Amino acid sequence: MSRLAFVVLAFPSFALAQQKVIEISGANFRPMPLAVAAPMTQDDAAKKVAAEFDSALVYDFSACGLFQVLERKGYLADAKEGVTAGSIAFNRWSDVGAEALVKTQLSTEGDTIRADLRLFAVGAGREELKVSEVAPAKNLRRLAHKLANAVYRFYTRETGPFETRIAWSRKSQQGRDVYVADWDGKNAQRITSDSVNVLPALLPGGVAFTSYRQKKPFLFVSRGGGEPTLLLAKGAMVTGAAFSHDGKRLAVSVSEGENAEIFVANADGSDAKKVTDTKFFLNTSPTWSPDGKKLAFVSNRAGNPQIYVMGADGLGVKRLTFQGNYNTTPAWSPRGDVIAFTARDERNAFDLFTVNVDSGKIVRLTQDAANNEEPAFSPSGRLILFTSTRTGARQLHVMTVDGNNQLALPVDKGDYATPDWAE
Amino acid sequence: MSAQAAHSLLRPRPSGLGPFLVLSIAGHVLLTAGALGLSWAFAGPPIDLEQKPIKASLVRLGKPRDEKLLPRKEPEPPPAPPKPAEVAVQAPAPPSSAVKIPSKDAKPEKAPDLKKSLFDAFSKASKPAELEGAADGDPLGDSAVQEGERYHGLLQAVVKRNYDVSDTIPEAERRTLRAQVSMRIDAHGEVLDVRLAKASGNDLFDAAVLAAVKKASPFAPPPPHLADELKRDGVSFVFTP
Numbered sequence: 001m002s003r004l005a006f007v008v009l010a011f012p013s014f015a016l017a018q019q020k021v022i023e024i025s026g027a028n029f030r031p032m033p034l035a036v037a038a039p040m041t042q043d044d045a046a047k048k049v050a051a052e053f054d055s056a057l058v059y060d061f062s063a064c065g066l067f068q069v070l071e072r073k074g075y076l077a078d079a080k081e082g083v084t085a086g087s088i089a090f091n092r093w094s095d096v097g098a099e100a101l102v103k104t105q106l107s108t109e110g111d112t113i114r115a116d117l118r119l120f121a122v123g124a125g126r127e128e129l130k131v132s133e134v135a136p137a138k139n140l141r142r143l144a145h146k147l148a149n150a151v152y153r154f155y156t157r158e159t160g161p162f163e164t165r166i167a168w169s170r171k172s173q174q175g176r177d178v179y180v181a182d183w184d185g186k187n188a189q190r191i192t193s194d195s196v197n198v199l200p201a202l203l204p205g206g207v208a209f210t211s212y213r214q215k216k217p218f219l220f221v222s223r224g225g226g227e228p229t230l231l232l233a234k235g236a237m238v239t240g241a242a243f244s245h246d247g248k249r250l251a252v253s254v255s256e257g258e259n260a261e262i263f264v265a266n267a268d269g270s271d272a273k274k275v276t277d278t279k280f281f282l283n284t285s286p287t288w289s290p291d292g293k294k295l296a297f298v299s300n301r302a303g304n305p306q307i308y309v310m311g312a313d314g315l316g317v318k319r320l321t322f323q324g325n326y327n328t329t330p331a332w333s334p335r336g337d338v339i340a341f342t343a344r345d346e347r348n349a350f351d352l353f354t355v356n357v358d359s360g361k362i363v364r365l366t367q368d369a370a371n372n373e374e375p376a377f378s379p380s381g382r383l384i385l386f387t388s389t390r391t392g393a394r395q396l397h398v399m400t401v402d403g404n405n406q407l408a409l410p411v412d413k414g415d416y417a418t419p420d421w422a423e
Numbered sequence: 424m425s426a427q428a429a430h431s432l433l434r435p436r437p438s439g440l441g442p443f444l445v446l447s448i449a450g451h452v453l454l455t456a457g458a459l460g461l462s463w464a465f466a467g468p469p470i471d472l473e474q475k476p477i478k479a480s481l482v483r484l485g486k487p488r489d490e491k492l493l494p495r496k497e498p499e500p501p502p503a504p505p506k507p508a509e510v511a512v513q514a515p516a517p518p519s520s521a522v523k524i525p526s527k528d529a530k531p532e533k534a535p536d537l538k539k540s541l542f543d544a545f546s547k548a549s550k551p552a553e554l555e556g557a558a559d560g561d562p563l564g565d566s567a568v569q570e571g572e573r574y575h576g577l578l579q580a581v582v583k584r585n586y587d588v589s590d591t592i593p594e595a596e597r598r599t600l601r602a603q604v605s606m607r608i609d610a611h612g613e614v615l616d617v618r619l620a621k622a623s624g625n626d627l628f629d630a631a632v633l634a635a636v637k638k639a640s641p642f643a644p645p646p647p648h649l650a651d652e653l654k655r656d657g658v659s660f661v662f663t664p
Contacts, residue, residue, distance in 0.1 A: 019605070019656050020572075022579045025663045027588040027631070066590045099589065099630075123630050155591035155627075324493040345493045353493060367496045 031068040031405070032155075034061055035075065035098035035122075039115075040083065045108040049140050053106060053115065055410070056144035059184055060162045061102070063407050064152060065383060065400035070098055083118055090125040098122045102151065113137050117147040119154065129154045141186050161378045164423055166385060167191075167200035167207050168396060171415035178209045180225070183378075183421075185396055185411035191222045201241040202422035203267065208241045208250075219252060219269070232269035240285045243267060244292040245334065249312075251286035251295055262286050262297055264312060275314030287332045287339070288312075289357075296320065296330045296339050307341055307355060321355055323362050329374050332357075333381045333401065340365070340375035340384055340401075352386055354401070365403030372397075376421045385419045574645050575658070582660060585638040588631045597664040600625055602632045607657035610650045612642035620659060632662040 039054050041047040061067045076092040083103045093101050101120040106113060112134050119129035131150040135143040145162035152160030164183045169176045175196035181188035191197075195213040197220075206223035208231055213220065219238040220228040232238050235256040242251045250265045254274075260282040265272035276283040281301040288295060296309045304325045310317040321327045326344035333339065338354040345351060350371040355362050366372040370389040377384055381401065388397045388406075393413045399406040488495070592600070603621035608614055617636050622629050645653050 019659050020575060020652075021659045021661055022575055022582075023661050023663070024579060024583050024586060024635075026583065027586050027662075027664045029588050029590050029592075029664075032589040032591050032627075121626070124626070155589075156593050158593070323491055343493050345495075351493075362494055364494050364496050 031066055032099050033070055033097045034067040034100045034102065035070045035093055035096065036061060036072075036102045037075070037077070037081075037104070038072065038079070039104040039106050042105065042107040046106040046113065049108075049113060049137065050106055053104075053113075053140050053144050056141040056184065056186070057102075057104065057148055059410055060145060060148035060160070061151070063184070063383075063398050063405070064148075064160060064162070065405050066152070066155065067100075070096055083116075085120060085125065085127045088120065088125075090120070090122050093120075093122045100128075104147070108137070109134070111137055113140060113143060115143050115147055117150065119151055141182065141184070145182070158380060161380060161383060164379055164421060165202060166376075166396075166419055166421050167202050168416045168419045169198045169200055169209070170417070175212070176417070178207060178222075180207050185409040188411070189225055191225060192228065199239055199241065199418050200420050201243055202420050203243045204247050204423075207420075208243070210237075210239050210241070232265060232272065234263065234272060242286050242288055244288045245290050246292055249288075249292065251288065251312075253282075253284040253286065253297075255282075258282075260284050262295065262314075264295075275310070275312070276317075277314075285329055287330050289332050290334050290336045296332050298328050298330065307339060309339075309357065320357070320360060321362065322360070324353075327353075331375045331377055331384075333377050334379060335381035338363075338401070340377065342373040342375065352384070352403070363403075365399065366406070369406070374418050376419045377401075378421050379423050385421050387416055387419065572649075574643075574649055577643060578639075578658065579660075581639040581642065582635050586632070586635040586662070588664060589627050592625060592627055592664075596625060600628050600662075600664050602629055602662045604632055604636050604660045604662065605657055606636055606660075607655075608640075608642055608645065608653050610644060610654065612640075612644045614640040614642075615654065616657075623662075628662075628664075632660070635662070636660060 036058055039050045039057075041050050058069055062069045074096050076095055077089055081088055083105060088101070088103075090101075099122055101122050103118050103120070105116045108114070113136075114132065114134045116130070116132045118127055120126065121128050129151065131147055133143050133146045135146075142163070148162045149160045152158070152162070161183050165180055166183055166185065167178060167180045169178050174194050176198050177193060178191040178197045178200045179188045180191055180200075180202070191200075191207055192209070192211065192213075195211055196217075197209050197211045197213070200207050200209040203221070206221055208219055208221040209228075210217050211220045211228060213228065214230070216233070217237045217239070218230060218234075219232040219241055221231040222228045232241075232250070232252060234252075235254040237255040238252050239255070240251075240253040243249070244251075244267075248267050250267050250269065252263050252265070252272075253260050254263050259279060261274050261278070262276045262283045263272045264275050275295070276297070276299070278299065278301050281299060282305075283297055283299045283301075286295045286297045293312055294309055295312055296307055298305050299308050300306075302319065305328050306319055307321040307327050307330050308317055309320050320339070321341070321343075324343045324345065327341050329342045331340045333354075336357070338356055340352060340354050342350055343353050349368075350373050351367060352365040352372050352375050353362050354365060365384070366386075366388070372386055372388045372390070375384045375386045383398055384401055385396060385398050387394050388408075389395075390397075391408060391413075394415050394417060395413065396409040396411065396416045396419055397406055398409060600623045601621070602619065602623035604617060605620040606614055606617040614637070617633065617640075619629055619633055623632075644650075
């Protein structure tokens, strides 16, 4: 003891040189403040298409959930500022709160458009990324999606959602039609043009849907936008098609009388096997776990619709939701951890929730914004596409998996329903 | 004396009233003196009538939500009202050598009120206790402020409040990120220098942790016993997501 006291007294600097260390964790993760300068155009033809290109690029960055795109009105930099690091007054961009800056240039070469994008780190005042893409003029928005993807990949090392496909059914004069479009709802291709066609499910190179085109509502598939062909006809009605993530298997709900059971078949509709068997009850809306080993579905076997999970062979059925008395349309996250679903709450509003597959914990995603229904996960599992009546008509909206950044897709008003999302 | 006279009511008889009265009076005097002595011995601090009253209000907690109902999002607290702009007009300080001239109606200076100084000391010491607890902390546990060095707890809390990290950092990378920032501060809490002592390898994360410390400054002045150490050796922050 006396020796220790001697050391401390004789060499006080030894004791004092120890710098106090404070541990800090639990960061507040938030979208990165990003400034997207208006595109610079090098000729008149480029000037004509700049607005469309710009809207696609800004929507991509705004809707993907990673960035907070700063209002262009507040920018302080000179509108004619250059596109190289040496010509940019970075302090003016940092003054508006930007941490990153995107600058683009457009030029035309015959029928093609060339776009150059540069990404700058505002704090460091340096260029981080330079990408150039050339595309036919008709693919202008896809050109913007490619460039947005390059920025997304630069930061996350993941492929962004910008070049994925979505599908929906929309009310038409004849009934309902199925559409397939880019992730922002643009470049929509109408797959059907008669009868009632609902519940689209995307598969590689095509889309399957329930159609009344042959009187009874059976499952049809359209490949490459071609004429729909019958995929599965069983019982009185085939609904809620869902393809496993490897694209090899198909789960559907087959109705007969007042009973509906889940069937699992090969992706071409062959070898359909019944995996639920509950007489007098409904089992609908199957959705696959990412590994293809389990299915979640809706059943009213307990008296009201609730979300259940079971093995893909029908064994090990387990009820997952115990809160609320009307839980429907489950969508299993591609990350596997949660299932998103629609629920009617005690105020009779339909809203979106997630339930943790392991713990059963339910988290609300939407609230006090009219009715929000029918979730569909992006292929990465970061985003959810859904329908909402908050603007009056039933529109498509997108948000992050935790319910933040809810944005309407830039499409015309209409009655959109049952969206799906795939690579 | 005849037997008749011995039974007369007018005949004086011996009485114990006198000693009883004397004893009773002495007892009451002693009791009163004792009570006064005790009340003097255990007297509380003098009541400061100028002290503002402490207002307490009872809040009735709402009925807990039925567990069978779906959860609702908590409404976000309304933003704090903007503080009115304070126009600080400071009177020029008198030279330290100036001798105070008592005004006509000046009262003689009171001896320092021990109770008041103690109260002030407690109120100062209680400031860091107003900091938010950790979200994952034990609700019944002691605050970090009490457990560790109070001032270091304060530094940790204010830096953490500014610890904003970009969502763009890949989730796989978040598990391994670790950066260290060293800083020195002066006796007023102003940052003398701040630097990235150990980089994480991710530029965005490194910039975020440096920004967290810079945005949190200036800090509250350190207590005298830490001022020298913080100026000479500084303090390190180790950041993990």
